[in-house]
Amino acid sequence: MREPRGAAARTVSLADRVRAGDRGALARALSLAEASLHDGVAGTSREAARACDELAPLLTGVVRAHVVGVTGSPGAGKSTLIGQLALELRRRGRKVGILAVDPTSPFTGGAVLGDRLRMSLPVDDPGIFMRSVASRGQQGGLALSVFAMVRVLDTAGMDVVLVETVGAGQNDVGVLGVAHTVVLVFNPGSGDEVQALKAGIVEIGDVMVVNKADLPGAHEAYRAIAGILHLSPPDTGAWQIPVVLVSSTRREGLGQLVEALESHRRYLESAPSAQQRRRLRAEWELRAALAAAVERHVVAPARQRGLWADLARRLADGELSARDAAGLLLRQALSGQDLSP
Incomplete structure (x- = not known):
């Protein structure tokens, strides 16, 4: 029996191809999600309208993947941490999607999009899909398209979606809107632990990570952050924020980080505040x-x-x-x- 050609060969929708694990279809869907939100694509041509129609079935429904936002100051080692975290999750059998948001130049409109180099991810692993996203000047550390792209990755069957923000400091709270769990990464010796005292920073973190634990000052930063978190008496039934020491280069503490993330997800499944979130x-x-x-x-x-x-x-x-x-x-x-x- 001959393979169908022409229009008959195109009857399989983009959404169906994404659900079936077609990585080419996944890449196209992510590109459509970014372009349709940022470039004014929708409605400018018949081809663009068809593209948005293709994307539409991917953008509804409840997100089942565990969406983990990773934020913190520039230079805290977020990209390297995410790369090692993704590998640890793969060792545990999870499929991982990664959205790495890079800052866009306000002058040229360009972005480096160099996170793939820092993450050192295997190119032949079908269980990892990484995409760089330009922030396009959006406030809060996220691009608008990230919301749609998370849904696309969820449809593709990812168990965990890791979202790295640009690291916008005290304004980097937009990650709350897309992530189930927020990881706040600190760089030892830089005074970041003092920033945790400021409203809008410590309040967005569900898990605190002191990265670069192999460097001097890491244990001091760990104790300082843990002390800050314990200044207030624990609220019965509330999530108790864990602090995890991690060395991405030595691959230490990654197991504890995964356990903290999974513990928070279990908490969200039964917490009274889950509906509000x-x-x-x-x-x-x-x-x-x-x-x-x-x-x-x-x-x-x-x-x-x-x-x-x-x-x-x-x-x-x-x-x-x-x-x-x-x-x-x-x-x-x-x-x-x-x-x-």
Whole structure:
């Protein structure tokens, strides 16, 4: 019997191919997720519309994979840690997806996307899929497309999805919106443990990791962070944040880290606050989708007509306020009329 050709050969949907483990289809789906949210692709052509239709079945449903966000200051060793953590999870039979968000230059729009080099992942392991993502200037350490890409990796059957943020310090709280468990990584000897005292930092971490445990000052940092966490009396029934010493280069402490992650996931399955956290993630995802819609339906058309550049010039020259400029853009989008002067 001959293989089907032409249209018949294309009847298998992108979603079905992703579910079947087709890595090429997975790569395409992730590219569509990123492009449709950031580049104003949707609605600009029939081909783009078809591409978004292909992606749509992958973006609904409850995420079953354990999504672990890894954040911390630049230079804390997040990429190397994630690489070794992924290998430890593979040794335990888990399929692992990795999204590594790199900062985008505000001047050139480019990003290095060099995490693959630091993670040293095997290229022939079908149980690991790593993707670099440009932050595209988004605040909070995450790109908008990460929410959709996590769903794609979940559909592909990943047991764990590791999300590395750009390391935006005290503003790096966007990871809360996508991750079930947040790992906060500290670099010993850099004073990071003091930052844990500041609201908005220690509050986002479910697991604290003192990385580079083979370096001087690691044990002191460990004791300092553990002491900070124990300043307040434990709340009965609340998650008790563990502190784990890890040396990524020596592959020490990785087993304890995996156990801490799995312990937190089990806690979330029965914790009274689990529903609240799910709703928090839903709100963050909704905000990301709304921001993407504004970019696609308001900003992109304004750029194409030259209105965006004109408003930016008038704002820079002091002719109008940013609020007035934004209002003009929204009125044009809602009315469908060209309100440019």
